[in-house]
Amino acid sequence: MSGAETLLPIEVPPSSPGAPLPHVFADESRLLVAYIANGPDPSFNGTNPRSVSPATVNQPVAVLTADPYLAFQFGPPNDETISGHRLYALGLRPCEAFEVRNSAWIASLEKTNRVHPSHTPELFSNYRHFILTFHDSMLEFIAESFSTSVHNGTVLTVLMEGVGRRA
Numbered sequence: 054m055s056g057a058e059t060l061l062p063i064e065v066p067p068s069s070p071g072a073p074l075p076h077v078f079a080d081e082s083r084l085l086v087a088y089i090a091n092g093p094d095p096s097f098n099g100t101n102p103r104s105v106s107p108a109t110v111n112q113p114v115a116v117l118t119a120d121p122y123l124a125f126q127f128g129p130p131n132d133e134t135i136s137g138h139r140l141y142a143l144g145l146r147p148c149e150a151f152e153v154r155n156s157a158w159i160a161s162l163e164k165t166n167r168v169h170p171s172h173t174p175e176l177f178s179n180y181r182h183f184i185l186t187f188h189d190s191m192l193e194f195i196a197e198s199f200s201t202s203v204h205n206g207t208v209l210t211v212l213m214e215g216v217g218r219r220a
Contacts, residue, residue, distance in 0.1 A: 056155045060143045065150040065185065066115035066203050067091040072105050073148075073187045076212050077127050083120040084194055087212035088187065090115040090203055091148075107208040114204050114211040119196035123180055124162065131189045138191075140184070147186050156182035159195055 068075070068088050075088040089105065092113040105112065130138050132147035145151065163177040183199065185192045204211045 058140065058143065058157055059154045060140060060145060060184075061152045061154055062144075063150045063152050063183070065117065065201050066113075068115070068148055068185070068187050070148050070188060074105065074107050074208050075127075075185075075187050075190060075192065076107060076208055077125070077192070078212060078216050079122075079125060082122070083118070084122040084125055084196070084199075085212060085215045086117040086185070086192055087114055087208050087215065089113065089208060110207055111205060112207060114206055114208050115201055116204065116211060116215050117185070117199055117201050118215065119194055119199040122194055122196035122199075124158075125192065125194035127192050128190055130191060132186070135186060135191070145184065145186065148188065149186055151184045151186075153182040153184060156195070158182055158193070162195070 067090060069091050073088040073090075075086055078085040090113040135141060135145060135147055138145055140151075140153065159177055159180050159182055163174055166172050166176065179197045180195050181197065182193065182195050204214075
């Protein structure tokens with residue numbers, strides 16, 4: 054790692070600020086994340102809140118696919134505790150997406166791998182560290198790249214359709 058970590062905002066479909074309901078599927082090579090994307094709701098007039106679930110129909114559902122990926126972590130902090138995250142001072146904020154440049158996490162994984170007889174630092178040179186922050190959780194993952202798409206449906210159905218497709 055050369056230099057201090059920095060955050061670079063990146064473009065992904067924005068998550069619903071209220072209940073994005075992110076769901077994660079991962080195996081040893083592929084990571085998929087489905088969440089409710091922020092979009093206009095013609096039935097919402099500002100005074101009629103509604104409840105959504107992973108099975109709520111007709112939602113704009115974003116799917117992020119990293120294939121292959123190296124590692125991921127999913128969970129805290131939420132939007133109320135994000136200020137405790139080590140990258141908050143660099144601009145980490147709720148309901149946004151970032152790339153971490155000069156990632157300490159990638160450096161740590163490279164250092165751990167040094168015990169492998171075939172290790173070379175170049176094995177990690179193309180990996181990038183990404184963060185998506187949601188209302189109640191956060192996803193960090195390491196991959197060379199990822200793609201996104203937006204579908205209409207339920208979070209669960211769209212995710213399972215993505216699981217059934219190979220990129």
